[in-house]
Amino acid sequence: MLKTNTCLRELDLAENFIEDDGCVALAECLMINNSLTHLDLRGNFIEVDGAKALAKTLRTNTTLTHVNLSANSLKDEGCVALGRALVGAGTTLRHLDLGANFIMDQGCMVLAKSLTQNQTLTNLELHANNITDGGCKALAAMLKTNTTLRTLDLSHNKVSDDSCKALAKALQANASLTSIDLSNNLIGDGGCMAQARSLKNNRTLSILKLAGNAIQDTGCKALARSLKINASLTSLSLAGNSVGDAGGKALTKILESNTTLTSLDLGENEFGHRVCRAQAKSLMTNTTLSVLRLSGNDFGISACKSLAKTLAVNTSLKSLDLSDSNIGDEGCKALADVLVANQSLSELRLSDNNIGDDCSESLAGVLLSNTTLTALDLSGNIIGDAGGQSLAASLRANTTLSTLDLQDNAIGNVGGRALARICKSNTSLTTLDLAGNECMDDGGKALADSFDSDLPEPTYDGLKAEAKSLDASTELRLAGNALGDDGCEALVRSLDTNTSLTSLDLSGTETGDEGCRHLAKHLRTNTALTSLDLTGNVFMDEGCAALAASLEDSPSLTVLDLSGNEIGDDGCAALGRLLERNQVLTNLSLSGNAVGDEGCKALAAGLQTNTSLAILDLFSNFVRDEGCRTLAKSLEMNSTLQILDLCANSIKKDGIKALAKTLKVNSALKSLDLSANVITEEGCKALAAGLETNVGLTNLEMCGTEICDEGCKALAKSLRTNASLTHLDLRNNDIGDKGCKALARRLKINTSLTSIDLSGNAIGDAGCQALLENIGTNRSITSLDVVDNRIGDDVSKALSERLQQSPARRWVL
Structure with a gap:
């Protein structure tokens, strides 16, 4: 189609x-x-060859401006290919997202070098990779000459103080970058002070994100001083650092005179009421700050009152987050008193503050007269039925609030019923979250009525749900309600007329076989629902069979979660028939049921012809060798299943051998979890033989499977030729020094493995030292876990000292 189509501008193929x-x-x-x-390919298991093909295209394509390749596995080689493609004179690409792609310094360095010549790219996202000093310094050098890049995202990497200093120095000369995200790295006061110095000279940077680092008072004070001079920064995030009162007060005092900052995030630091009072004082004169986040700082009631007084005169603040700040009812009432007259605040977050029903009545009074508030978050408090009723009454007159979060508030049937009635008449509320409350009995009936405008005024009790855009809902969560079969029947009536609902969560609602039959009846004609979650209910084979039969011709449902019920072999027989006929379903979860060998055989029969299912979860069932063999046989023909979870079944060596044989010919399976089965040495050797020629599997989990040294040696041998496996989980086995040494030797030549978990084994000093010696030349390993072994204190100390030299890697000793 794309070869001839001349109209399509945007193509979204994400998460396929x-x-x-x-x-x-x-x-x-x-x-x-x-x-x-615009092309979105994020989350698609694309690796080096795919990246190279796209790179070749980018050299000649003259229309693509936005490409998203995040959450794939391009690694350095793929990044290098894409980077070189950016040098072409005809490239038009402006936005490139390479986040979460296992990119390290080598790929980043080539990309940076290309950008010294590229004149089109304005946005580059490299978040959640493994970039360290080498890659960061290359990017810094690029920024000194590049004049087009506007946004750079390096969050969730390994940026250290040295790297941050290099970037800061480059920003003094750069005149184009407007946003840089350095959140969740390894930056301390040194790096922060360097950034502060750069802000004194830089005139273009408007957004600086330093959240989730190790910045303390010294770094924060330096930033405060720079803001006296800087006239370009509009947004600053320092959330999740270790800033105390001294740093917090210095920064807030600057707000008295600063006229450019519009957003400040100081959440989850270490300051108390003094900083909050200082913040309140600064807001008396500040007229530009519109977003302030102070959540997770224990400043208490008195400081909240000071802040409330400020809101009586401040007209610029639009969003205020005081979640988890210990303000209680008294602090909340102080805020409510001033919000009656405040006509600027549009978003208020007060979650987890021990607010009760008395204060919720005060907030309800605010909603009767306030005409600016559009979002109110009261989740994680204790407003109860009385609070729910008060808020519901105020919503009869309110025409501006669009989002109300009341989850986890001890609201029962009475409050739920009141809110459900309001959902029917209120025309502004588009998001209502009532998950995690205590509505029971006929729960869900009132909500069902709120979907259908032709039904009479509801008279049923109980509600616990999240409903998004009730007039045109796309998602409905009723998780944790005791709806029962009657509630389920009332709820699904709305599916006959509702054509927009795409996701329905009925997990933990005590739905039985009868409820499933009601649901199945409506699913036969429903063409919109794409996701159905029935986890943790009480239905058995009969209910499962009804659901399966109704979905055989479903044109829309792609995700079906039936985990934690009582489905046995008969129910699986119906699901097997579903897989034979349905070519839309991509994700089926049956974990925690009673699926045995016969049920597994039925599923396997369906997989032989099915061309859509990509994920099958059979965790914690009763699958034995016979069922595993039939499943393995089906995978020799199936080319679509990507993820298979067989953890915690009763599979032994014969079943494992069958799976191993399948791995020799199957290249589609990417992830296989065999944890908590009885693999032993013989089964492990068979798997190793399969891995030697397998070219598809990237994730193999064998935690707690009785693997010893000989089994580990066999696995190590397979790593000599296997080039696809990236994650290997061998936790809680019986691997000692011999097995560990064999694995260590293979790491010298293996270039694909990025993560190994050997925790909870019997590895001693000799094995651990062998790992460290051999891993020194390996450039792909980014995570190694050897905790809970038999490593002595002296070796552990020596290892810790040496591992500090490898900031790009995650070591757990």
């Missing part, structure tokens, strides 16, 4: 299973297509 083959085919089409401008 395109992989390299699909990406290559897509890239070939884009060599000809001259209309597409």
Whole structure:
């Protein structure tokens, strides 16, 4: 289609299973297509070959401006290919997202070098990779000469103080970058002070994010001093650091004179009421700050009252977050008193503050007269039925509030019923979250009525739900309600007329076989629902069979979660028939049921012809060797299943051998969890033989499977030729020094493995030292866990000292 289509501008293929083959085919089409401008391929298991194909396309394509490749596995090699493609004179790309792609310094360095010549890219996202000093310094050097890049995201990497200093120095010369995100790195006061110095000279940076680092008072004070001079910064985030009263007061005092900052996030630091009072004082004169986040700082009631007084005169603040700040009813009432007259605040977050029903009545009074508040978060408090009723009454007259979060508030049937009635008449509320309350009995009936405008005024009790856009709802959560079969029947009546609901969560609602039959009846004609969650209910084979039969011709449902029920082999027989006929379902979860060998055989029969299912979860069932063998046989023909979870069944060596044989020919399966089965040495050797020629599996989990040294040696041998496995979980086995040494030796030459978990084994000093010695030359390993072994204190200390030299890696000793 893309070869001939001349109208399509945006194509979103996010979170599918395109992989390299699909990406290559897509890239070939884009060599000809001259209309597409936006391409989203995030989360598609694309690796190096796919990246290279796209890179080739980018050299000649003249229309693509936005490409999102985040959450794939491009690694350095793929990044290098894409980076080199950016040098081409004809490239039009402006936005490139390479987040979460296992990119390290090598790939980042090539990308940075390319950007010294590229004149089109304005946004570059490299979040959640493994970039350290080398890559950051290369980017810093690029920023000194690049004149087009506007946004750079390096959050969730390994940026240290040295790297931060290099970036800061580059910002003194750079005149184009407007936003840089350095959140969740390894930056301390040194790096923060360097950034502060750069702000004194930089005139273009408007957004600086330093959340989740290790910045303390010294760094914060330096930033405060820079804000006396800087006239460009509009947004600053320091949340989740270790800033105390001294740093907090210095920063808030600057707000008295600063006229550019509009957003300040100081949540989750270490200051108390003094900083909050200082903040209140500064807001008396500040006329530009519109967003203030102070959540997670224990400043208490008196400081909250000071802040409330400020809101009586401040007209610029639009959003205030005081969640988890210990303000209680008294502090909340102080806020409510001033909000009656305040005509600027549009968003107020007060979650987890021990607010009761008395204060909720005060807030309800605010909603009767306030005409600016559009979002109110009271989740995690204790407003109860009385509070729910008060808020419901105020919503009869309120026409501005669009989002109300009341989850986890001890609201029962009375409060739930009152809120449900309001959902029917209120025309402004689009998001209502009531999950985690205490509505029972006929719960859900009132909500069902609120969906259907032709029904009479509801008279039923109980509600516990999240309903988004009740007039055109796309998501409904009723998790944790004791709705029962009657409540389920009332609820699903709305599915006959509602054509917009795409996600329905009925987990933990005590739905039985009868409720499933009611639900199945309506699913036969429903063409909109894409996700159905029935986790943790009480239905058995009969209910499962009804659901399966109703979904055989479903054109929309892609996710079905039946975990934690009482489904046995008969129910699985119906699901097997569903898989034979339905080619839309992609995710089926049956964990925590009673699926045995016969049920597994039925599922396997369905998988032989099914071309859509990508995820099958059979965790904690009763699958034995026979069922595992039939499942393995089906995977020799199936080419779509990507993720298979067989953890905690009763599979032994014969079943494992069958799976191992399948791995020799199956290249589609990406993740296999065999934890908590009885693999032993013999089964492990069989798996290793399968891995030697397997080219698809990236994740293998074998936690608690009785693997010893000989089994580990066999696995190590397979790593000599296997080039696809990236994560290996061998926790809680019986691996000692010999097995660990064999694994360590293979790490010298293996370049694909990025994460190994060996915690909870019997590895001693010799094995651990072998790991460290051999891993020094390995450039792909980013995470190694050897906690809970038999490593002595002296070796552990020596290892810790040496591992500090490897900031790019996660070591757990």
